[in-house]
Every structure is written in structure tokens, then in C-alpha cells.
Amino acid sequence: MGHPLGEGEAIEVEHVYIGHERLSVPRLIFRRLTAEEWQKRMAYVQKKEKRKGKALTRQTLEQKKYHILLTNLPQESFDGQQVYELYSLRWPIEWLFKA
Template identity: 45%
Template sequence: MVQKLTEEQCKRRDAFLQKKKQKGKPTQSASQRNAIQILVTNVTQEYLEPQELYPLYSLRWQVEILFKTWKSLFEIDHVRTMKQERFECHLYGTLIRILLSSMMAFQCRYLLYQKHAIEGSEYKGIQQAKQSLPFMARAISKGITSIIEVIKTVYENVCRHGKKEHRSKHISPFDILNLSYEETFSG
């Protein structure tokens, strides 16, 4: 999909390029390229209108952020030399920690968004959930009440420390996914 940008969008891109570039003016061909946006997908127009493509395309960045978070917090790129069986156990354990932390963080972020219309940071939410895993392990042996208390503590910490900074006129991933969900499952 090739789309001509509005004048305001072109000005923002030009300002960004000027900041990035130290000296000189952009060439005419660079200015012309700046006036269009190209998005490539294998989804046909039968399923998705061109104007609906950009918000979904922007979700790709959310996936990148999620993988960066996993890599930073769980250090999945640092593995010592070990036997294959031990590595498999280590890998499965790490994947379980990632799954539990991500599930808790996303539920907390979702509740924060539903109750207060505030988007929580992926990184901070997963960090809070990861820190609670040892407490969760102890709470499992004590019973359901203890587990709920740990989850409430994670939620409160995400509310207190996990708010995401928002750029103006920026659509939240929750907004994009909710829109997509409503369109998919309506009727």
C-alpha cells in the first residue's frame, strides 16, 4: 500500500530528518520520498481496508518491545556452556517464568487500562511480575488467599510504578486491539 502523507505528517518527518542530519539540506528526491508511506502486507483488500492497515502495522513495534523486554529482564541471550538436558531444563524454566510474568503483567495492564484508562508499561509491568515470582511460589503452598494477595500487590505496584508515558495523538495498542476485536467478533 502506498499512501500520500498529509502536509502535517510531511513536516514532522522533515523536522525529524533535520534533527538527525548535521548539515546541509535534504535533496529533492529525499523530500519526495518523505511525502509517501509504503506499507507491505500479504493481507488482501477483501479482508482489510488500506486505512485500517496502519494501526495494525504499528502493532509490530509492540512485538519488538516485548522481545526486547524478555531479553533484558530474563537474559535469554546469555547461556553458559552446559549439557543439552540441563539446557533444556533451563530453557523450559525460563519460558515458564516468562509466561507467568507476562500473563500477570498483561492482566494488570489490562485492568489498569479498563479501570483508569491508563496504559501501563510492558517493561515495568513484566519487571514487577518477575520480582513477585518467588513470593508466588511460596504463596502456592499456603493457598488461594495468599496467591490473590501476591497478585493484588503486583497490580498495586504496576499502578504505582508502571505507567507508560504517552505521546500526544498516539493510539494505544489496547485501542487498536479492541477495535480489531470488536470488528472481528461483532454480530
């Protein structure tokens, strides 16, 4: 990425390859979390790392500022913000079924 993203900003990367295969209609979306979202994530991560007895590195802290999504949802139907909102709704549903 050429410039740092501001809070809540997103950038999409086109033509994503995994290995030597090109995914069909791949989209890689980097979204920087807002301060409130980052605080929630950090509380969760710190609790998790403390339980494991590990310390957070500076690199890990920087990585946790971003939400990274790889999707094949068509760009014509869903912009980056809509994809983020859909995934935000999906995970609570996954946790409900897991329970």
C-alpha cells in the same frame, strides 16, 4: 503511478513480485502523508540528517511525502487505510520492546 496523490490518499498495486518469486497475497500500498504528518516526519528526518552531517536532497524530500507499505494482509479483511492504521500502532509497540 499515473496521477499524483492528494494528501491522505492511497493507491494499491496488485501482483507485486520481488525478484522472480511472487509473494503470497502481496499488496503494495502507497499513501501520501497529510501536511501535519509530513511536518512531523521532516522534523525527525532533518534532525537525523543534521546529526550525520548530511544535506537533504530534493529527491529525498519528495520520497518522504509517501508512506510505502508491503503487506500480505488480505484485501477482503483490511482496506488500505486500515493497514496504515495497524502499522501506525505496530511501530510504537516495537520501539517499546526495543527499549
